[in-house]
Amino acid sequence: MMGLDERKKKVLAAIVNDYVFTAEPVGSRTIARKYNLGVSPATIRNEMADLEELGYIEQPHTSAGRIPSNRGYRYYVDCLMEKYCLTPQEREYIQERFAQKMTEIEDLIQRSTNLLSLMTHQTAVILAPSMGRSTFQRIQLLQVEPTKALLVVITNTRVVEHQVLDIHPGITEHDLERVSRVLNSKLKGLALEQLKEDTFDEILSELSFQKKLASTVLEALEQLTSDNKDDRIFLGGTLNILNQPEFKDITKIKSLLSILEEGKVLRDLLEHPGNIGLNIRIGGENNHEGISECSLVTTTYQLDGQLLGTVGLIGPTRMDYAKAVSLVEFVAAALSRAIKQML
Amino acid sequence: MMGLDERKKKVLAAIVNDYVFTAEPVGSRTIARKYNLGVSPATIRNEMADLEELGYIEQPHTSAGRIPSNRGYRYYVDCLMEKYCLTPQEREYIQERFAQKMTEIEDLIQRSTNLLSLMTHQTAVILAPSMGRSTFQRIQLLQVEPTKALLVVITNTRVVEHQVLDIHPGITEHDLERVSRVLNSKLKGLALEQLKEDTFDEILSELSFQKKLASTVLEALEQLTSDNKDDRIFLGGTLNILNQPEFKDITKIKSLLSILEEGKVLRDLLEHPGNIGLNIRIGGENNHEGISECSLVTTTYQLDGQLLGTVGLIGPTRMDYAKAVSLVEFVAAALSRAIKQML
DNA sequence: ATTAGCACTCATGAGGATGGAGTGCTAACA
DNA sequence: TGTTAGCACTCCATCCTCATGAGTGCTAAT
Numbered sequence: 001m002m003g004l005d006e007r008k009k010k011v012l013a014a015i016v017n018d019y020v021f022t023a024e025p026v027g028s029r030t031i032a033r034k035y036n037l038g039v040s041p042a043t044i045r046n047e048m049a050d051l052e053e054l055g056y057i058e059q060p061h062t063s064a065g066r067i068p069s070n071r072g073y074r075y076y077v078d079c080l081m082e083k084y085c086l087t088p089q090e091r092e093y094i095q096e097r098f099a100q101k102m103t104e105i106e107d108l109i110q111r112s113t114n115l116l117s118l119m120t121h122q123t124a125v126i127l128a129p130s131m132g133r134s135t136f137q138r139i140q141l142l143q144v145e146p147t148k149a150l151l152v153v154i155t156n157t158r159v160v161e162h163q164v165l166d167i168h169p170g171i172t173e174h175d176l177e178r179v180s181r182v183l184n185s186k187l188k189g190l191a192l193e194q195l196k197e198d199t200f201d202e203i204l205s206e207l208s209f210q211k212k213l214a215s216t217v218l219e220a221l222e223q224l225t226s227d228n229k230d231d232r233i234f235l236g237g238t239l240n241i242l243n244q245p246e247f248k249d250i251t252k253i254k255s256l257l258s259i260l261e262e263g264k265v266l267r268d269l270l271e272h273p274g275n276i277g278l279n280i281r282i283g284g285e286n287n288h289e290g291i292s293e294c295s296l297v298t299t300t301y302q303l304d305g306q307l308l309g310t311v312g313l314i315g316p317t318r319m320d321y322a323k324a325v326s327l328v329e330f331v332a333a334a335l336s337r338a339i340k341q342m343l
Numbered sequence: 344m345m346g347l348d349e350r351k352k353k354v355l356a357a358i359v360n361d362y363v364f365t366a367e368p369v370g371s372r373t374i375a376r377k378y379n380l381g382v383s384p385a386t387i388r389n390e391m392a393d394l395e396e397l398g399y400i401e402q403p404h405t406s407a408g409r410i411p412s413n414r415g416y417r418y419y420v421d422c423l424m425e426k427y428c429l430t431p432q433e434r435e436y437i438q439e440r441f442a443q444k445m446t447e448i449e450d451l452i453q454r455s456t457n458l459l460s461l462m463t464h465q466t467a468v469i470l471a472p473s474m475g476r477s478t479f480q481r482i483q484l485l486q487v488e489p490t491k492a493l494l495v496v497i498t499n500t501r502v503v504e505h506q507v508l509d510i511h512p513g514i515t516e517h518d519l520e521r522v523s524r525v526l527n528s529k530l531k532g533l534a535l536e537q538l539k540e541d542t543f544d545e546i547l548s549e550l551s552f553q554k555k556l557a558s559t560v561l562e563a564l565e566q567l568t569s570d571n572k573d574d575r576i577f578l579g580g581t582l583n584i585l586n587q588p589e590f591k592d593i594t595k596i597k598s599l600l601s602i603l604e605e606g607k608v609l610r611d612l613l614e615h616p617g618n619i620g621l622n623i624r625i626g627g628e629n630n631h632e633g634i635s636e637c638s639l640v641t642t643t644y645q646l647d648g649q650l651l652g653t654v655g656l657i658g659p660t661r662m663d664y665a666k667a668v669s670l671v672e673f674v675a676a677a678l679s680r681a682i683k684q685m686l
Numbered sequence: 687a688t689t690a691g692c693a694c695t696c697a698t699g700a701g702g703a704t705g706g707a708g709t710g711c712t713a714a715c716a
Numbered sequence: 717t718g719t720t721a722g723c724a725c726t727c728c729a730t731c732c733t734c735a736t737g738a739g740t741g742c743t744a745a746t
Contacts (some may be wrong), residue, residue, distance in 0.1 A: 064740085
């Protein structure tokens with residue numbers, strides 16, 4: 001599969017680079033002129049014919065230039081792409097934006113997506129730390145009114161969740177305090193996804209003096225800690241895709257924006273990265289309707305080796321992959337550092 | 344300004360109704376055929392010429408039918424529009440969706456926007472209760488780590504805000520509890536916007552034993568209670584506008600979606616309704632770039648007479664105003680009731 | 687193996703004819 | 717005096733045609 005001779009590689013790389021830049025099919029003349037391979041257009045044409053036969057490029061129509069196929073992009077990404085070095089200005093700009101002290105992880109992440117989308121003119125997406133893998137740091141019940149209590153949960157990743165509960169009128173702040181103490185003693189340090197039946201039973205028996213309240217609270221906890229909520233996906237620059245010439249068709253815009261808004265597909269894509277670290281999915285490689293014309297460049301960010309979430313860029317397959325990779329990685333690293341420092 | 348004879352009114356109403364339905368300029372023949380006014384197309388043409396001279400309708404080009412001008416819509420809305428009665432199915436559907444018990448006002452509002460956008464195929468927007476006019480219900484500081492505390496504020500409208508604070512290592516849960524008590528005693532029942540210098544000073548002097556902590560907390564409170572955050576705007580069906588034929592132009596889509604995403608302009612529009620209750624702004628009547636081709640139908644919702652926020656629909660000026668009004672009002676009323684019941 | 691030359695294809699855009707929808711005007715009519 | 721039929725006129729939308737140009741594939745010469 002690596003069996004491309006040097007010149008074919010150069011031609012393919014030239015096609016990808018040019019197409020990414022101009023969004024127009026690339027002809028043999030253009031390549032001969034702009035990328036001096038020292039051969040004539042005719043020679044390039046021959047190479048292109050070969051590349052097309054091999055499936056790396058394709059022709060929109062007979063008399064047009066060539067554009068990379070998904071397979072072509074894949075080969076480019078795997079074998080041809082040169083690492084993009086961020087300019088000092090870019091580095092500085094990013095670091096500056098991360099220097100401001102933040103206290104909540106959500107803010108930090110939202111800022112990161114904005115930053116990323118701003119610098120790439122693509123759509124940025126970050127998956128916040130999974131609630132499941134976070135651990136309980138503290139749980140507290142607060143009385144709000146005679147019949148209402150507020151349940152507050154804060155995790156080790158500084159994610160705060162809360163829910164208002166209906167309680168019996170007779171229950172006092174003191175009761176709530178006692179329940180809170182038991183919950184903390186049983187749950188502190190435990191991963192949220194480990195909240196299983198047996199823990200529940202244990203807590204319930206310990207709280208037998210407040211059975212009704214206890215079960216209300218546990219039910220709420222179960223809801224709060226489920227990962228199924230869409231609020232773990234942060235988007236930035238959603239509308240940037242409207243600038244891409246491939247999205248001049250309204251129906252495409254609509255289906256893509258729906259997917260982004262919906263969040264479900266995205267979460268699915270981000271939660272199951274093929275492997276830890278960098279991940280590039282080109283076009284239909286992600287088997288999801290509607291983003292088959294998009295690529296997704298993602299990497300993971302972590303805290304002390306523990307996987308936290310995913311940082312990614314979404315754009316048309318015609319994307320500056322080198323730059324996307326560098327920026328995603330740089331921002332993910334900066335985010336990791338910032339989180340570590342914040343905690 | 345009301346000086347339109349009966350037949351002119353009928354013609355104008357017919358033009359508006361037909362145009363809202365078909366999105367095509369309306370000709371004299373069409374009116375004569377579909378709306379039996381008992382006169383010939385020629386007569387209608389004469390009336391139309393008059394209406395055009397008066398500025399109620401206009402012609403896209405010489406040989407096209409007429410479309411309502413903004414002024415025409417205004418007249419229609421003020422004088423001609425017949426009240427739309429929700430069908431029993433519609434009422435039932437809405438009430439059913441409001442029957443589910445919710446504990447947080449944000450959920451309730453988000454559901455309302457979704458409901459509204461679903462039923463109108465327009466974009467729905469709801470402005471959540473102003474933090475400023477809400478009052479403190481309870482404030483609590485919770486220790487999370489030796490150097491971190493969580494500040495939780497819950498208002499009478501059940502809005503919960505929180506922020507993580509850096510605290511001195513020496514500070515104990517007990518200290519936090521004392522501070523919380525003072526804050527509650529001073530602030531409970533107070534409107535958030537009344538948080539002024541003198542209250543601050545009073546609290547600071549009372550908390551002189553914890554000056555540093557107290558000022559940290561007050562600073563955080565000030566941030567939390569500022570209304571400038573964009574998270575008070577809830578949108579539903581943002582992408583519905585893409586179905587409208589008037590938005591087949593990408594640049595228009597982009598500018599409108601940017602405005603919706605940005606939130607600032609929207610908040611401005613919703614926070615300053617001309618008057619309490621129903622409000623209809625047609626096209627350029629809202630002096631904001633980018634939504635000059637849209638209309639905004641809003642009404643307010645309240646709790647025990649106290650103004651809480653605004654419920655609205657955004658769509659092209661070619662909008663079914665009668666239905667929009669009915670639905671907005673019905674949903675606003677349902678929302679008011681649901682909030683009252685929730686609290 | 688490379689390249690010049692040439693015929694061929696096809697998207698694109700400009701011009702021009704055609705049809706149809708709708709108007710405004712005028713004159714006839716009740 | 718208000719209404720209507722008739723008719724000429726306007727202008728958009730559609731379709732065709734044609735010229736243009738970019739780019740190819742093939743062949744033959746180097």
